Amino acid sequence: MSHSSVGMLLGYHLLWSTTANVVGSPEQAERYAKLITQNNYFIGGAVNPRDNDLKITYDDDKITYNGAKHFNTGGVVSDLTVLEGAVEGRPPSEHIFAIVPTNQAGLTFAYNWDNVGLRLTESGSVKIENVSAPWGDALGWDVETKKPDPAVLGIQFGSLLLPSIQLVFVNFYVGIAQGALEFAGRYTGKNTRAWPFGGDVSTFLLRIFGFVR
Amino acid sequence: MATENVTPSIHPSTDPAVYQEYEAKWATLPTDEETWLKRAQEVSAILAEDAAVREKANKSPKAEIALLKHSGLTKILGPKKYSGGEQPWSVAYKAIREVAKGDG
Numbered sequence: 577m578s579h580s581s582v583g584m585l586l587g588y589h590l591l592w593s594t595t596a597n598v599v600g601s602p603e604q605a606e607r608y609a610k611l612i613t614q615n616n617y618f619i620g621g622a623v624n625p626r627d628n629d630l631k632i633t634y635d636d637d638k639i640t641y642n643g644a645k646h647f648n649t650g651g652v653v654s655d656l657t658v659l660e661g662a663v664e665g666r667p668p669s670e671h672i673f674a675i676v677p678t679n680q681a682g683l684t685f686a687y688n689w690d691n692v693g694l695r696l697t698e699s700g701s702v703k704i705e706n707v708s709a710p711w712g713d714a715l716g717w718d719v720e721t722k723k724p725d726p727a728v729l730g731i732q733f734g735s736l737l738l739p740s741i742q743l744v745f746v747n748f749y750v751g752i753a754q755g756a757l758e759f760a761g762r763y764t765g766k767n768t769r770a771w772p773f774g775g776d777v778s779t780f781l782l783r784i785f786g787f788v789r
Numbered sequence: 790m791a792t793e794n795v796t797p798s799i800h801p802s803t804d805p806a807v808y809q810e811y812e813a814k815w816a817t818l819p820t821d822e823e824t825w826l827k828r829a830q831e832v833s834a835i836l837a838e839d840a841a842v843r844e845k846a847n848k849s850p851k852a853e854i855a856l857l858k859h860s861g862l863t864k865i866l867g868p869k870k871y872s873g874g875e876q877p878w879s880v881a882y883k884a885i886r887e888v889a890k891g892d893g
Contacts, residue, residue: 581850581853582832582836582850582853582856582857582888582889582891583885583886583888583889583890584889585850585853585854585857586857586862586863586884586885586888587885589857589863590863590865590866590881590885593863593864593866593867594866609867609868609871609873610868610871612864612867613864613867613868613871613872613873614871614872616858616863616864617863618854618857618858618863650854652800652849653802653849653850653851653853653854740878743878743882744882744885747882747883747885747886747889748885748886748888748889749889750886750889751885751886751887751888751889751890752889752890754886754890755833755837755889755890755891758890
């Protein structure tokens with residue numbers, strides 16, 4: 577029986593765990609690869625384009641996120657959480673990604689995911705209140721100028737984040753379909769009678785599923 | 790669907806202890822595409838055993854995450870110098886597909 581949750585959690589994690597490779601500086605990419613791989617951390621993300629952007633305010637030392645997201649796949653069971661927001665007083669296209677510890681007072685999960693399908697993905701809502709990260713963790717931003725680093729975010733490489741997650745979706749959808757077909761084939765071979773083919777189960781399986789299990 | 794109100798609550802989760810044996814069993818990481826996909830198939834088969842029961846229970850998947858960590862699949866893309874698998878995304882995508890077959 578395939579009900580599609582853990583494959584999605586794995587896929588999201590793999591995407592989030594490599595976020596700094598795509599939108600971060602070489603130093604940040606290396607730092608997060610080390611942190612995440614050596615500790616075998618699981619990464620969630622409070623990022624989706626459906627809700628309003630999180631708001632980012634800042635001072636000399638740090639950026640601070642506030643807002644809420646309706647969906648937050650894997651967040652509840654994660655060690656680190658990816659946040660994305662728009663910076664107050666800056667052009668709306670200038671977003672900052674940062675990776676913060678999940679277990680902190682400013683991240684409140686609603687545990688309100690009770691869905692038909694993908695039930696165990698813990699994709700419920702999350703409230704983000706005054707969650708800060710040092711400027712050095714603002715992926716792809718220049719600590720000195722406090723602007724996007726043109727060498728990182730001024731090129732199109734960052735746009736690969738979206739097709740990477742879309743391919744995650746494609747692959748767990750394909751897996752769900754393949755798993756369901758396998759399951760149905762085995763079930764049919766074991767538990768059903770091939771009424772349309774006069775009891776010949778092999779012919780029935782071949783015609784319907786293209787294989788005999 | 791997620792609802793509007795965000796209120797903290799205590800929510801039951803699955804117990805990571807149920808998959809504890811795999812931490813030692815999978816102590817060595819796979820090394821190439823074939824062995825990584827075999828590992829993913831093993832994870833898939835373990836999850837498939839009680840997927841329907843876990844689906845109905847709808848607990849936070851702490852045990853499932855522990856199983857993914859034990860399998861090493863969580864660091865399939867990580868650099869080898871940090872004890873990752875250093876596989877390309879093409880292999881990672883296939884591994885996601887294998888896990889999804891048993892428990893998407």
